[in-house]
Each structure stands twice: as structure tokens, then as C-alpha cells.
Amino acid sequence: MSNAAFPAPSKPPSDVSAGVGLSGLVALILWLLVCRNWAGIADALALPGPRAPLSGSYAAIATVLFTGTAMTLWSLLVDKVHRRASTGIDWSLRRPWSESLDISITKLTGLWCTWGAITVFYCIGRWYWDGQYLFAMEVLGAAVVPLFLLSTPYVLWIDRRMVNPRDHSWHFGAMLVAREAWDANEVKKHWRAWAIKGFFGAFMISILPGGFAHVVEANFSAIAHNPVELGSLVIEALFLIDVQIGTVGYLFTFRPLDAHIRSGNPLLAGWVAALMCYPPFVWGTMGRTDVLGYEVNTGGWAYWLAGHDALLWLWAAVMVILTAIYAWATFAFGLRFSNLTYRGVLTNGPYRFTRHPAYLSKNLFWWTSTLPFLVTNGSLTDAVRNTVLLGVVSGIYYWRALTEEAHLLGEDAKYREYHAWMAQNALITQTFGRLLALLPKGAK
Numbered sequence: 092m093s094n095a096a097f098p099a100p101s102k103p104p105s106d107v108s109a110g111v112g113l114s115g116l117v118a119l120i121l122w123l124l125v126c127r128n129w130a131g132i133a134d135a136l137a138l139p140g141p142r143a144p145l146s147g148s149y150a151a152i153a154t155v156l157f158t159g160t161a162m163t164l165w166s167l168l169v170d171k172v173h174r175r176a177s178t179g180i181d182w183s184l185r186r187p188w189s190e191s192l193d194i195s196i197t198k199l200t201g202l203w204c205t206w207g208a209i210t211v212f213y214c215i216g217r218w219y220w221d222g223q224y225l226f227a228m229e230v231l232g233a234a235v236v237p238l239f240l241l242s243t244p245y246v247l248w249i250d251r252r253m254v255n256p257r258d259h260s261w262h263f264g265a266m267l268v269a270r271e272a273w274d275a276n277e278v279k280k281h282w283r284a285w286a287i288k289g290f291f292g293a294f295m296i297s298i299l300p301g302g303f304a305h306v307v308e309a310n311f312s313a314i315a316h317n318p319v320e321l322g323s324l325v326i327e328a329l330f331l332i333d334v335q336i337g338t339v340g341y342l343f344t345f346r347p348l349d350a351h352i353r354s355g356n357p358l359l360a361g362w363v364a365a366l367m368c369y370p371p372f373v374w375g376t377m378g379r380t381d382v383l384g385y386e387v388n389t390g391g392w393a394y395w396l397a398g399h400d401a402l403l404w405l406w407a408a409v410m411v412i413l414t415a416i417y418a419w420a421t422f423a424f425g426l427r428f429s430n431l432t433y434r435g436v437l438t439n440g441p442y443r444f445t446r447h448p449a450y451l452s453k454n455l456f457w458w459t460s461t462l463p464f465l466v467t468n469g470s471l472t473d474a475v476r477n478t479v480l481l482g483v484v485s486g487i488y489y490w491r492a493l494t495e496e497a498h499l500l501g502e503d504a505k506y507r508e509y510h511a512w513m514a515q516n517a518l519i520t521q522t523f524g525r526l527l528a529l530l531p532k533g534a535k
Contacts, residue, residue: 102443102516103508106177106349106435108170111162111425115336118161122154126307144307148226151303152296159339162426163348172349177435179254179346186251194261195250197271201264201281202242209289210235218370219293227297249346259284283355287431288341294369295338302331318400319393322407329414333421340421340428350426353433354502361494365430367487385457385481388466388473395465406459413456416441420449431495433502438509445519446496446510450488457481 125132126145133142166172173180213219219228250256257265259281265273306328314320344351356362392410396402421428423440441448463477499506513520 102438102512103436103505105437105439105442106505107423107425107427107437107439109423109439110169111165112336112422112440114165115158115162115339115425116332116422119154119158119332119335122157123306126150126154146304146307148300150307151299152230154303154335155299155338155342158335159343159426162336162339163343166348166350166426173347175349178349178351179258180249180252181254182252184252184254186256188251191247191250191256194256195246197264197268198250198256198258198261199243199246199264200267201260201262202246203239204267205260205263205281205285206235206238209285212289213293223297223301224293226300227293230296231293253346279357280354283357284352284432287352287355287429288344290366291369291430292338292341295334295341298334299338302327302334306331318403318407322403322411325411326414329411329418332418336422336424337428340424340426343426344429344434348426350434352429353435354498356431356433356494356498358494358498361431361491361498364487364491364494368491383480383484385463385477385484386461387477388468388470389461389463389477390465390467392460392462394467395462410456410460413452413459416452417449417456420452431498433499436499436503436505436509444517445523446513446517447488447492450492451519454485454488457484 129145130142132138133140172178174182213228213231218224259277262273262277263281265271266278305324309324311321311324314324340350356365392406393403396406420441423442424437427434427437445451458481461477461481463481464474466473466477496510500510514524515521
């Protein structure tokens with residue numbers, strides 16, 4: 092029998108269209124242009140206030156709302172995600188208030204107690220009241236009252252239309268009020284999801300203002316002929332795209348957008364691997380020199396290539412490309428970006444070439460920008476230590492990728508199809524697979 096009788100498996104469709112992320116990217120660029128040119132806009136419209144670029148912290152957080160709104164509109168009007176069965180919503184349902192009210196009250200009890208516990212965690216965590224986290228605490232503090240007020244009508248409305256309104260939050264509320272049977276596994280899912288949102292949401296908000304201000308205030312024309320300064324600014328702008336759209340992903344976890352968290356990673360190894368990459372657990376990858384600091388006495392690419400303009404331009408271009416892939420990997424998620432979660436399966440964009448484009452590009456960027464094996468003091472010890480420690484960081488990201496795959500493989504048949512298709516068809520994934528196959532079994 093010919094092979095034509097058994098066609099090669101096709102790549103499963105993505106749960107997120109390219110248009111969601113692209114609409115967010117366009118909205119972000121438009122808002123940046125508005126902020127950069129605010130003085131002229133204010134003059135033309137005779138608006139009150141300062142005649143200067145909008146580069147403050149509040150303009151940075153407004154970017155999230157502007158970008159998120161554009162992505163939401165695309166999702167609802169173009170992709171019509173609210174009609175998908177995966178939302179768990181049946182819009183033809185209109186449960187009587189008498190049937191859904193007790194369910195909603197139980198769910199709100201669970202939600203409000205969860206938010207209270209997260210607030211206590213923020214209060215206890217000393218790092219949340221210093222440095223960049225102060226802005227996050229200010230934003231979240233201002234959001235407390237609106238969240239409580241809006242959560243009531245939202246839950247009352249959505250519970251009348253959900254196929255199964257007794258979701259993870261309901262089970263936690265039922266545990267608290269001790270009136271109905273509840274499932275411990277559902278409670279664990281509830282807390283994993285909210286632990287992710289609470290921990291990473293605060294972190295993402297905390298890093299919004301810095302890069303935003305630099306990009307809005309930057310004078311591109313003054314550095315157009317300097318490969319180091321221009322490359323660094325473009326890289327910062329690309330990281331801004333990653334941070335802004337990534338923050339939208341953490342905040343817009345709404346069921347009608349099909350962007351809700353189906354499950355948080357249940358594997359302890361997954362949490363350890365992810366948390367090792369973020370403060371306050373490990374600061375080495377955030378520019379500090381302790382624990383996994385790999386930049387001790389390193390001059391970096393600009394130092395070692397100084398005086399070689401052609402190489403500087405080439406090196407800057409490589410790092411811009413790597414950062415662009417990293418940013419692409421984030422906005423390709425649309426409204427569904429977040430760590431440690433299953434929120435549907437993404438198979439398009441850079442995820443057509445490798446299952447982990449962000450981790451791969453990020454680590455290649457660190458190696459090419461830091462050049463850890465070159466040190467300014469000539470110390471062989473520092474060179475070896477830096478190289479080994481950056482190798483450890485890359486190893487942590489490889490471990491992290493494996494734990495994420497294990498989570499998704501256990502959650503969705505579509506991801507299992509995607510995983511298998513990538514192993515056979517994606518050049519980068521195929522290459523890594525063949526290299527790993529060459530290792531002894533005990534080394535894998």
C-alpha cells in the first residue's frame with residue numbers, strides 16, 4: 092500500500108489567531124506615538140495640562156488598558172471567541188435568579204477571600220514595599236474597590252450563562268461556607284491559578300514604567316548612527332512590547348474572552364523552575380551579581396567590539412532579531428500569555444518553528460550580549476564562573492520548558508498532536524531532538 096493512503100498529520104489549528112496579538116501591537120505603537128507627541132497634540136486640541144511627552148507611570152499603565160481593549164475587540168468582533176464551547180458558556184441559557192444566586196454568593200465568597208489572602212501575602216512580602224514594586228502596590232491598591240464592586244454583577248451575570256457555574260472558585264467558596272460538597276482537586280486548581288496571577292501580575296506591573304519612559308522620551312535621531320545606543324534602544328522597545336502585552340495576558344483572564352486559566356501547572360518541579368527565574372527567589376538573571384550572577388567583570392558586547400563598527404552593527408542586528416523573536420513569542424499569545432498556565436494551545440507564529448521560541452531567543456540573547464567567557468580583569472576564575480553560571484541559567488530554562496510540556500501534554504489532546512507534529516516537522520525542534528538522541532540515556 093502506498094504512503095499516500097496515510098497522509099502526514101497536519102499541524103493542529105491554533106486557539107489564538109495572529110490577529111489578536113497584531114491588533115495589540117498596532118494599538119501599542121499608536122499609543123506610544125500619542126505619548127511621544129503629546130505636546131503637539133495638546134496644543135492642537137487646546138487641552139489643559141503640561142506640554143511634554145506622556146512618559147510617567149500612569150501613562151504606562153494606561154497602555155495596558157489601551158492595548159488590551161484593542162485585543163479584546165478583535166477577539167470578540169473578528170474571532171468571536173465568546174461563542175466557543177471552551178469558554179464554558181452557553182449564551183442561550185438564562186437561569187432563573189433563584190437557581191443561580193446561591194451559586195454566585197458561594198463563588199464570590201471564595202473570590203473575595205482569595206483576594207484577601209493575596210493582599211496579606213503582599214503585606215508580608217517585604218520586597219513588595221521597595222523599589223519598582225511600590226508602583227505595583229499603588230496600582231493594585233487603587234484597583235481593590237473597583238474589583239470588589241464590579242465582581243458582584245459580573246459573577247451574577249456569568250453564572251446564569253455558564254454550563255457548569257460550579258467552577259474552581261465555587262469549590263473554594265463551598266469549602267469556606269461548608270454548606271455543600273466540594274472537591275479538593277478543584278480547590279487546588281483555584282489556588283494555583285490565583286497564585287500565578289497574584290505573584291506574576293504584581294511583577295509585570297512593577298516593570299512597566301521604566302522601559303516605557305525610556306522609549307517615549309528617546310531621541311532616535313541623535314543616536315541613529317551609533318550602533319550601541321540605537322541597538323540598545325530598539326531592544327528596550329522590543330522588551331516594552333513583551334512587558335506590555337504580557338501584562339495584558341495576566342490581567343485579561345476573562346471567561347467570555349476564552350482567556351481564562353484552565354489550569355495552573357500541578358507539578359512542583361514546574362513551579363520551582365519558573366520561580367527560580369524571578370525575584371525575590373533569584374536575582375542573577377535580573378542584573379544582580381549574587382546567586383546566579385554571570386556578569387561579574389564582564390564588559391559585554393559593546394566593550395569587546397569597540398572600534399569595530401561593522402561588527403558592532405552586525406552584533407546589534409543579531410541581538411535585535413533575537414529580542415524581536417522573544418517579543419513575537421509573547422504577543423503571539425494574544426490575551427492568553429502567562430507563566431505556568433494552560434489557557435489553550437498556540438501553534439502559529441514562532442511556535443511553528445520551536446515549542447519554546449521565547450526561552451531559546453532569550454538565552455541566546457544573554458550569551459551574545461554578555462559574552463561571559465570574556466572578563467575585563469583577566470581572571471580565569473571569573474571567566475569560568477560566569478560561563479558555568481550562565482550555563483546553569485540556560486539549563487534551568489530547559490528544565491522549565493520540560494515541566495511546561497509535561498503539564499500541557501496531560502491537559503489537551505491538541506497539544507499532544509502539536510508536540511508530535513513539531514518533533515517531525517519543525518526544523519529547530521527536530522535538530523534539538525536529534526542532538527539529544529545522541530546523548531547517553533542517563534544524560535538526557
